[in-house]
Amino acid sequence: MATNQQRREAAKRKLERQLVRRAEKAKRRKIVGAGVVGGVVLIVAGLVVWIVNSNGSSDTPAAAESPSSSAAPAPSATNIPTQRTALPKRTKALPNPTTCSYAADTKPSSKKPTVPDGKNVPSTGTVTITMKSTQGDIPLTLDRSLAPCTVNAFESLAKQGFYTDTICHRLGVSGLQMLQCGDPDAKGDVTTDGRGGPGFTVPDEFIDGMKYGRGILAMANTGQPNSGGSQFFMVYGDAELNPQYTIFGSISDEGLKVLDKIAKTGIGAVGQDGMTGEPKEPVKFTAVTVS
Structure with missing residues (x-):
């Protein structure tokens, strides 16, 4: 039969083993938790990068086409006034006739009209x-x-x-x-x-x-x-x-x-x-x- 001293020593060793196991479990939980947190951080960071690159850049086709896409609702006509706006009036009449200058324009055009004559242009009527x-x-x-x-x-x-x-x-x-x-x-x-x-x-x-x-x-x-x-x-x-x-x-x-x-x-x-x-x-x- 074990003596009181032996029982105390056995209980002490058992407690020490329990403390060691608890410490090891706590360490494993901490490592796993850190891994999970790190994984979540990487996932979130990846999502942010993907969102920025796919939608946030003004160079993407989606951004360039957005003004004419169906996602932008077309405005509707509201509050059309019925009162006319008066035409402006010159405080001093222009010379009659007058001369007009029509400079050449390099913009391409499918129609090639004749340039109007700018001489003796009437300024009345x-x-x-x-x-x-x-x-x-x-x-x-x-x-x-x-x-x-x-x-x-x-x-x-x-x-x-x-x-x-x-x-x-x-x-x-x-x-x-x-x-x-x-x-x-x-x-x-x-x-x-x-x-x-x-x-x-x-x-x-x-x-x-x-x-x-x-x-x-x-x-x-x-x-x-x-x-x-x-x-x-x-x-x-x-x-x-x-x-x-x-x-x-x-x-x-x-x-x-x-x-x-x-x-x-x-x-x-x-x-x-x-x-x-x-x-x-x-x-x-x-x-x-x-x-």
Whole structure:
């Protein structure tokens, strides 16, 4: 039979073995836990890298195409005003006749119209032009006293049939309520439309106090001085724009009704600005008359 001393020593050895086993278990748990944490960190880091490389870079096709994708909802026409915006007036009449200079433009164009004659251009009177479109007729009144060189160029292009069979490629329905047309090479593609011209440029003809709003007809440009061409825009509503687009006429009540209808139909594919884009219903000029 074991003595009390032997029993105490045996109990002590048993306790020491238990403490050793507990320490080993705790060590194993710590190692496993560290491994799990490390694995989770690596997985999370990998996910972050994958997300950045696949979606966050502006160089990816998804980012480049996002303005025209279905994920970006097209804005709808709201709060179209009914009040017309008055045409500006010159404080001093221009010489009549006047001389216009139409510089050559290197932008490619599928149409090669004759450059208008810039000599003895009248600066008084009006020209009535009707843009017959697939959505209805849009009569315009061009005012020579506002912009004789622009009116002369537009009238020349219209008489040459330049605008016939071209489309209106850009519609704005909110903030900038207008329809832009006149690109001879527009095909209904928001990524390429809006770059074409007639092969020459039209000089700027600004007037102090120019404001854009319902009923105003104005020339589009590239943002550079004297860079107008064949593209123009018809404002049917609000248009808070800087006074850097030549105003050269107005849109009839009949034409505004057609523009209102086009605007209410809405935008199809949205362009790069995220606000304007192709009209949902195509607008094509089938004929243009000048009187």
